[in-house]
Amino acid sequence: MTFQVLVWLGVAIELVCCVGLLAMRNAADRLHYAGAATLVGPSLIAAAVCVREGVFTTNALDAIVTAALLGFLGGALAIATARAIRIADRKTLESTPAERKRGERG
Amino acid sequence: MNVWLVAATVLLAGLVPCVFVMVRGTLTDALVGLELASTLTTVVLVLLAEGFHRSSYFELAMVLAALQFVGTLVFIRFLGDDWL
Numbered sequence: 001m002t003f004q005v006l007v008w009l010g011v012a013i014e015l016v017c018c019v020g021l022l023a024m025r026n027a028a029d030r031l032h033y034a035g036a037a038t039l040v041g042p043s044l045i046a047a048a049v050c051v052r053e054g055v056f057t058t059n060a061l062d063a064i065v066t067a068a069l070l071g072f073l074g075g076a077l078a079i080a081t082a083r084a085i086r087i088a089d090r091k092t093l094e095s096t097p098a099e100r101k102r103g104e105r106g
Numbered sequence: 107m108n109v110w111l112v113a114a115t116v117l118l119a120g121l122v123p124c125v126f127v128m129v130r131g132t133l134t135d136a137l138v139g140l141e142l143a144s145t146l147t148t149v150v151l152v153l154l155a156e157g158f159h160r161s162s163y164f165e166l167a168m169v170l171a172a173l174q175f176v177g178t179l180v181f182i183r184f185l186g187d188d189w190l
Contacts (some may be wrong), residue, residue, distance in 0.1 A: 018120035027134035062164030
């Protein structure tokens with residue numbers, strides 16, 4: 001069944017993100033996993049609901065809206081959290097001379 | 107038990123690493139852990155709503171998805187000045 005594959009794929013990705021959160025050493029690295037969990041897993045779950053119920057049903061549209069909210073707001077939240085982490089670590093949002101040099105080379 | 111309810115139950119296990127990071131990590135680590143825990147809870151609510159075939163349960167997940175954004179932003183705003 002297609003929807004079962006999508007459900008378990010979504011669940012597996014969410015669990016991988018949880019393991020990644022635990023495995024990483026600092027908050028900035030952990031944020032990558034938290035960000036991925038807001039977009040990939042919910043989208044797959046919403047797709048599973050759409051496959052099961054049909055796209056233009058109340059359940060499917062609600063699942064799509066929830067996944068979209070998580071995706072868009074989660075991205076904005078990741079940016080805000082990254083800024084807070086940066087300020088907590090370096091006390092400023094300005095890049096250091098070494099970072100600027102790396103940016104010029106890249 | 108259908109596949110949705112089993113998946114919701116399995117996904118609840120993902121809250122354990124989040125709580126561990128929130129309890130043992132720094133404040134910024136806890137913030138990230140809270141973010142992931144909120145996302146997981148929202149997905150669990152979606153799975154439960156589909157598993158119980160109650161369309162009204164989806165509203166709860168939708169409201170939580172919006173409120174987790176506001177809640178975490180409030181944490182960032184108020185913790186940012188003094189404690190981070």
